[in-house]
Amino acid sequence: DSGVTQTPKHLITATGQRVTLRCSPRSGDLSVYWYQQSLDQGLQFLIQYYNGEERAKGNILERFSAQQFPDLHSELNLSSLELGDSALYFCASSAGPQIGKTQYFGPGTRLLVL
Amino acid sequence: ILNVEQSPQSLHVQEGDSTNFTCSFPSSNFYALHWYRWETAKSPEALFVMTLNGDEKKKGRISATLNTKEGYSYLYIKGSQPEDSATYLCAFLYNTDKLIFGTGTRLQVFP
Numbered sequence: 001d002s003g004v005t006q007t008p009k010h011l012i013t014a015t016g017q018r019v020t021l022r023c024s025p026r027s028g029d030l031s032v033y034w035y036q037q038s039l040d041q042g043l044q045f046l047i048q049y050y051n052g053e054e055r056a057k058g059n060i061l062e063r064f065s066a067q068q069f070p071d072l073h074s075e076l077n078l079s080s081l082e083l084g085d086s087a088l089y090f091c092a093s094s095a096g097p098q099i100g101k102t103q104y105f106g107p108g109t110r111l112l113v114l
Numbered sequence: 115i116l117n118v119e120q121s122p123q124s125l126h127v128q129e130g131d132s133t134n135f136t137c138s139f140p141s142s143n144f145y146a147l148h149w150y151r152w153e154t155a156k157s158p159e160a161l162f163v164m165t166l167n168g169d170e171k172k173k174g175r176i177s178a179t180l181n182t183k184e185g186y187s188y189l190y191i192k193g194s195q196p197e198d199s200a201t202y203l204c205a206f207l208y209n210t211d212k213l214i215f216g217t218g219t220r221l222q223v224f225p
Contacts, residue, residue, distance in 0.1 A: 005167045043215040056211035090157060099145045099210055105157040
């Protein structure tokens, strides 16, 4: 158990809908990262927050957005969902953005868009 | 486009065999290299974070080396056990903030 929690574990929804994925980092960790794992693709970095502020952006679609709240939990919002958004979404946390800090992964949310 | 390549893609070994995999990454603007172990239906578990050229890290039967000048890292497993069966991922830290993951080496250890 990494100490990172994600809810829900599974989500089934329809195209065009909007969903929110939630992540609670390990106690004391200030950085939260979101990743997407699609079929036949490696883990793709989406976005990073540090202490409430967006710090880095990866291959995140404009239909997706995220935020980190004062209590450091983070939410990833996916809107106008398409079939291709079906994937495993991981959240990870680390003590900070410093080089050499380990990222600890949550159990993931499996999203299925029908 | 930054590319992190891992080889082989998959590996089947017998219990007791030692094995190693390779991770290749850009040799310029190096900040760190991460190794993760990912078991089916679980989340990636951090093994090592390596930052210095020549770094060698060890955790039980698993060890890793790093060559930042030529852009590669090796992960070694000594005396593989069935419980070592997993996908081993490496990730290159780009621009201090973004981890670029390889597609992994899937290891299967047969008893």
